[in-house]
Amino acid sequence: MRTEAEVLAVVRTVPSARRLLDVADVFAGDPRIAIHWALDPGSTLGGGARALLEARGIRPLSLSSAADAGPAPGSSSGSGNSSGSGGDRRWRLVLAASENSPLDQIKAPILLLPHGAGHGKGIASERVAQCAPAAIGLANAQDAARLASLSPASGAAVRVVGDPCWDRLVASRHQRSRYRAALGVGGSARLVVLSSTWGPLSLFSRHTDLAARLTAALPWDEWRVAMVLHPGVRAVHGDDTVFRWLRPALDRGLLLLDSDDEWRAGLLAADALIGDHGSVTLYGAALGVPTAFACFGWEEVDPEAPIAGLGRAGRYFDAGDALLGQVAELADGAGESGLAERVFAHQGGALERIAEVAYELMEMPRVRRDVAPVAVPLPRGAHPTPSAWWFRTRADGGGVAVERYPVAESMPSGARLLAHVHGPDPRRPAAATVVVGTADLDAYPGAYVAVQGAVVTLRGHGAVEAEGDMDTAVVGAALHAWVFQLGRAVPGQLRVNGSDVRLKVQWLV
Template identity: 35%
Template sequence: MLDVLPVFAGDERITRLFTLVPGSDFGADALSVIDSLGGRTVPWSEASGHAYDLVVVASPKGELSLLRGPQVLLPHGAGFNKSIPGEGSADSASGLDPAYLRRNHAPIALHALAHPEQIARLAATNPQAARHAKVIGDPTLERVLASSSLRERYRAALGTGARELLVLVSTWGPESLIRQHPGLPALLATQLPYDEYQLALIVHPNERSLLGTYELAERLAPALDAGMVLADPHEEWASVLIAANALVTDHGSAALYYCATQDRPVVSVHRAGGELIPGSPMDVLLCRVPQLGRAEGIVDALRAYRPGPARAAARLAFARHGEAAGLLRTEVYALLGLAPPAHRVAPRLLPSPAPATRVPAAFDVRVEATTDGVRISRHPAGTGPPGHHLAVEHGAADERLARSASLLYRRPIPTSEAPLDLAWTADGWTRHALSAYPNCRSAAVLLPSGRCLLRVRGHARTYAVQVEPRPEDGRIVRLDPAVALSAVHASLVAGRSPSADAIRMSCLVGERAFRVTFRPATDAEEAQVL
């Protein structure tokens, strides 16, 4: 509804009221979204006793005949891919089910659909309903397409950087990803290196409403603690899809919006069941993309995707690209008997998504020696087997982890506004950390300049560490200095120490190589104030 109603924007003749048709198990969160936006809601008991100039509905279900006025049916979702066992007609798409369309005796003035094939499916089961159907396009897709140029902004908001953003999409019900594979997000967090991949999860609003956001977050706690983003179901889900590099999906239709904007890897976790309709756009997609068997095979499954299936599925679900807002406005104003406003109607851009609420600050670091340096692979502590060392950010992680750390480091903190300030020097804090944490082998500070100072237990001097940014296709990739610290720490504890000259080494992170330099720090560097 909130994607559609802007066709009336700027028209003082129109008043928008919202009501919730009784009977849904998932309705409470819908009204809370409207309330959060300041929309005026009307109780069903009041709404069903009045006449309206136009009634816009998102589903044919419920006692819609009690709402008096010409109705515009705008089914939500894309592609009509699912039937709901035990509900309506067997093997009939939920939004095209003749059992509901015939039961609704209200005057359907317009059944707005996204593709001619949908009208053909409707006509095959309900010719009378098909007479009121028109191909309008998909208003939600219009917002997604209009917002596609904001991809880099969305990735920046999520904190993705140069990592691959892998998005998991779950529909609702017993065949959904979140029901069939509840542990998959946490398993993927153990498999995918933190500096190479970011995880996000989109869960259908029905499932979130059924569980509640708190309960859902508690069930997903291991993955959220590892840095996974849980997208808001109102608008953020679409922003996250635009930002994604790859998708893991069940048979829910959200994947089709991703497919319509880009032909990037899609992997299926859907198993045969009674909900997916044969020949639907999602069925076409899932039959042609790699299937994920175990979480350990995720990288191979992503590499097995070949371009083509995503675009093909989207072509079966969407038509009239770029026209939905204008076509819909023309139709609804004709039903109202009004001339539309003179100003152009355009899709509203999607907002930036929120970043992960929990960012890991302790990592099991796996180190592999190479010919000219080391390969570093970090995983959030406790999500997999121990690595070469435990690296922990002091002041951001559990104290028990800090006391177990082999490498303890500190990031810059905001300057105090106290009238009498107290601050460590780089030398002072590294000495203090090694004294306060006897299990710690190395202590380091990250300076605002991007340079680091590292002290190794038993070494007489601190070391200045610097990592060079990497040019890549006209852009610059910067490595978190904490990763470079792990590379130098591993080298130094293995016995490789610089003399007066600097040592240059390669730090490999995934397929990228970064040049790292370390040397004995100067007195001035040691005296820098944190």
Template identity: 30%
Template sequence: MRDPALNPETRPTRPRRRDGARDREKETRRVEFDILVVARNHTSTDRVLEVLHGLGDHLKPAIKFTIDAGSKFARQLGRRLEEMDAEELPWEEAKSRQWDLIIAAHADSRLGELTGPILVMPHGVGYNRKRLESTGGEQAAVGTSAHELMSNGRVYASLICLSHEEQRARLCEDARGHGIVVGDPVLDRLRAGTLLRRDIRRELGAGRRTVVSISTTWNEYSTLGTRPDVYRRLVAQLPADEYLVLAVFHPNVWFGRSPYEIRHDFRDELDSGLVLVDQTTWQAALIAADIVIGDHGSVTNYGVALDLPVLLAVDGSKEIDERSPLAGLHAALPHLVDGVPFRDQIEEALRDHRPDRWAPFVEQLFAMPGRGLESVVNAARSLIGLPPVSAPPRPRRPDSIKVVRGEPITAHRVVVREQRDDPVSLSIERYPAIVTTREDHPTSILVIRHDEIYPETRDLAEIIVHDEPLSAEEAETWLGESLANWGGALAAAALEGGGCLVRCRDGTRVSARGDPTTAAITAYWQLVRGNPVTTEDFEVS
């Protein structure tokens, strides 16, 4: 069926104007069209930027920005536009001019004050979230209510982008003829970006570790709002050498408070290996993930669409439009529950994941797979009066991942398990000591690095390791000083050339080939079990 929004009899025509407010003396480059981008907050700005580059095909627009003020989450938005080297116009100036195209990734009746055809798009996965504060009390998903889509008794938007046809019936009645199905350009970019998964994981230093991306939307029903301790518990319960935990926060979390406060709140978790992902590069975190833990926010739903194993940390159903396919999806997704070790639940989700398990829901959320950017660009071009693009727009690569990390982990609680005794074979799991106690791992050994400065931790350490290469003379000196100055039962030092020296408190000295931490733990394990620790070389791997 032909989309009614593409009917030339009902489609708004391109405005014909050349107003005197333009300063043509500044226009060395010939400008054919004037486009206004309306930014509301960081989330809506991100979405418009996703599609703006695709308006090419020899189109030479002047692109200006203005801020639709009033969002609680717009802090530093003006600074961001400055850092982009974009020109921001005051709202009153933007109102005074006539535009060939106006683009916004939010719905707000103030948009009706602007002059020109308006293209409105969602700033997440379609229209699924209910917030009475946004819809003026209407029981409707944000972006679909008459309160948001109408101004002075009329629908101000020329076209309203839908990710799936089912959303049309959920638009307010007057706006349904303005809807146009375009799919989702962000999902298309994510799917294309999976080719870069290996590169992104290398940037993260993930190695062979399982990457867990835990996402949170904003407000009280989110992961962070409902279960703020889940981040600490994840880094405490997952072995540091086997798992890497990435935290993806909604922009409204970052800018509802401040990045400084977020980093301050999570300083223990950061110093225990948690990685905070910059809100502008969340796509890379999703591409790198082996499993997603989240809520009803878009990142979780994109994880489902990428066919990743997904666990819900919280129940966000109170904020989901019950008429949306998202309501059925979230009723079916498994949950990360208390009372069962997180590691067991994650491993079960990875083991039991079936490809395309959630495909019926994905098909109801996202139409036109692979054509989202092309569809949005063609919708925009139709409003300007231009034909469709001659070839699909070139997608942008996902941005290189930007992260916030803490200090290197300098103390671990190490759990050792004997696999066999002849020859001895041990499995070793390390957990960050900052977020764990001996009660968490009753049989653990406290192992610290030479640069651990917290006195209480140093005093309780059973093993001290210097894992930066030293000369033989430096290693001997450090080993003696460490055992003399601190109560550790054993010390180990890395040597230049790849070997290491281990010295026990009883004077036993061992040289080994391999990692000094592993060598020290192996020697300690033998020592406490009454087995002889010989002075012969041994090899660890």
């Protein structure tokens, strides 16, 4: 198919790719324009960028070939990528979300955008000036004034366009309950999200064990823990190393939100956010999620940036102190008021503003006037679930209250072990009081209760079927307390964690 204009999107890292994929929607529905993608290999944080593009069906050009020339006239747009390396026609427009790429080598008008929530670590004005962009799209007037003060020539190219990532978050708020369900956060459970940028001053570097400690300290049926890592962390250290560092937390059910859809869905589903000076923390706070800083890299942050203002006014989380009380207090508190209005101009209209600039630079009339942000799709990944828990019980009125904690090195006072027989560590079910995934108590002589599906078998007392939506493992733990600790008869109904569970007798001894 013949096109009238070829646009080049230059990707340097995963965050820049994500930003440009959002921005590319301004050309949706316009068959006159083909977008081609080029990968700049110059960043040590660039790992994962190619895989992200290829997952979208994009085969990126090398930046060197893209810089030499644009596609030849009349080249086929195919899947939106060019295989041509010659020709006498230059790119009609270049989109970039990093001034660190050698954009000055490309002979075309450049529209430069930030790849995060503004320029928290400062605006590299000299590099911006060297790129000589035809237009610089910024999130707010304050960023525009800062750049103009640093480089009047670059300031003249500034357009305040807002933030397309923020607009997608806002457009997705109505689906909060669906994101929570998709992430496995059900019922009255609350979600605390850890957010880390990259580098030695980041949360992940300073408090690498915080995710493991939180997953051990927070009751499983009341809390879920998620983590958003800057892609640069995995690019520098490698997936295998990062996953090994996080293994204890992952085994205890940590949600590692590593894709674009997942981290945004995680912020929308969050009840509390513990972060650092990265963009994700600013986005979460702007959404109104109660936010605290576990650390802050003041040495890296522009003191005039919005994240710096949030850091000065915000609350802090003591990662070395007891965790449960701090997390509960944070989630019960109020979120930041008015932050979004201070940080993001033209809310809901960023793509529209960017479209106006892009078509102006291409000297082409627009065919669409209804460019709007698209809601974040639901995450589709599996939800990690622990295979073993410490559990504690207590009499609660006429019933039993059960608390479960994913198994960690230290056992809570008075706790017993509940384990799935198909878990990775066979020692756990062999030592468990309650085993899950079997009805055969003879195979587990140390267990008093076995749970298989909806059926709970009690050693020496028979079996009952639990009716309702409550996790049957929790019902099994409650029945252990009721029958074996309190010495009561097997009931036809039992109140567990405040809810009545009907128990249909299968057989009694």
